[in-house]
Amino acid sequence: MGTVNVKVLERHQKTFWEKSYIPEISRGLGVTVKQFFKNLSPNKEKRDTFTIQYPEAGTDHYAERFRGQHxxxxxxxxxxxxxxxxxxxxxxxxxxxxxxxxxxxxxxxxxxxxxxxxxxxxxxxxxxxxxxxxxxxxxxxxxxxxxxxxxxxxxxxxxxxxxxxxxxxxxxxxxxxxxxxxxx
Ligand code: SF4
Ligand code: SF4
The missing domain is CATH 3.30.70.3270 (Alpha-Beta Plaits)
Known part of the structure; x- marks a missing residue:
């Protein structure tokens, strides 16, 4: 029987902050809050929202085959x-x-x-x-x-x-x- 070469990998040990998840949660919340305020901008061009308040609001970008009112x-x-x-x-x-x-x-x-x-x-x-x-x-x-x-x-x-x-x-x-x- 031949010998088997086993490579032992060293596990990455998480730091205290990584284990607490606090920095990553803060980073995620930061992105959410940034988008929230960006999408509150009175200037529609600056917003990142791609949704419309359907059906209260419509859009000018209907597809050619859109089925509207009869x-x-x-x-x-x-x-x-x-x-x-x-x-x-x-x-x-x-x-x-x-x-x-x-x-x-x-x-x-x-x-x-x-x-x-x-x-x-x-x-x-x-x-x-x-x-x-x-x-x-x-x-x-x-x-x-x-x-x-x-x-x-x-x-x-x-x-x-x-x-x-x-x-x-x-x-x-x-x-x-x-x-x-x-x-x-
Ligand atoms: S009127 Fe009847 S057939 Fe015409 S689109 Fe509406 S559900 Fe469909
Ligand atoms: S009833 Fe009038 S609208 Fe309906 S299928 Fe016949 S011709 Fe067309």
């Missing part, structure tokens, strides 16, 4: 694009879209939504309604997030309010390339 798009003549097909309300997992269809005077359109209400408090912002819509009639690209509210009735967004946020869409159906205008 809007209903219009035809070129200003009429609502929605044809009350119920695809969005059927797919909505929160069951928060209520549509009442009515017959359109134009037989090529057939139906339009006499009533179109979204309960934004129940909405889970999944975007499935937008995906399901065959007419580019509903979008969530407003860049506006839902503000907190104390009155529940203000969460019901009616058709005409949704239309006010919407712009003209000239998207074409049947899988053709959508040429849709975007309005804020």
């Amino acid at each position: 809007r209903l798009m219009k035809r070129e003549d200003g009429q609502v694009r929605c044809v009350a097909c119920m695809c969005c309300s059927t797919i909505c997992p929160a069951n928060c879209i209520h549509i009442e269809a009515a017959e359109h005077d134009d037989p090529s359109i057939e139906k339009y939504p006499k009533v179109f209400v979204i309960d934004e408090l129940r909405c889970i912002v999944c975007g499935l309604c937008v995906e399901a819509c065959p007419c580019d009639a509903i979008r969530m690209d407003t860049g506006t997030h839902m503000a907190p509210r104390t009155d529940r009735t203000t969460a019901f967004h009616q058709r005409d309010d949704l239309l006010k946020k919407g712009g003209i869409s000239i998207a074409t159906r049947a899988g053709q390339k959508a040429l849709a205008s975007k309005s804020s």
Whole structure:
């Protein structure tokens, strides 16, 4: 049997101050206190905070695909694009879209939504309604997030309010390339 070379390492013996942890705790607290006062600075540029007081406050830096509040798009003549097909309300997992269809005077359109209400408090912002819509009639690209509210009735967004946020869409159906205008 060969001999085994064992290297004996000398253990680092902690000093009294190291064992007490007082210097390290003080150093850590120093960093915390420094950041605390830095982030209280009235000059926002000097702060290191990257959080926002959501949902009370918003931000200008929404991602391009951010799903904000809904809007209903219009035809070129200003009429609502929605044809009350119920695809969005059927797919909505929160069951928060209520549509009442009515017959359109134009037989090529057939139906339009006499009533179109979204309960934004129940909405889970999944975007499935937008995906399901065959007419580019509903979008969530407003860049506006839902503000907190104390009155529940203000969460019901009616058709005409949704239309006010919407712009003209000239998207074409049947899988053709959508040429849709975007309005804020
Ligand atoms: S985003 Fe989702 S939950 Fe909200 S209305 Fe559309 S389908 Fe319903
Ligand atoms: S918004 Fe689109 S999916 Fe929903 S009812 Fe109107 S046309 Fe159909």
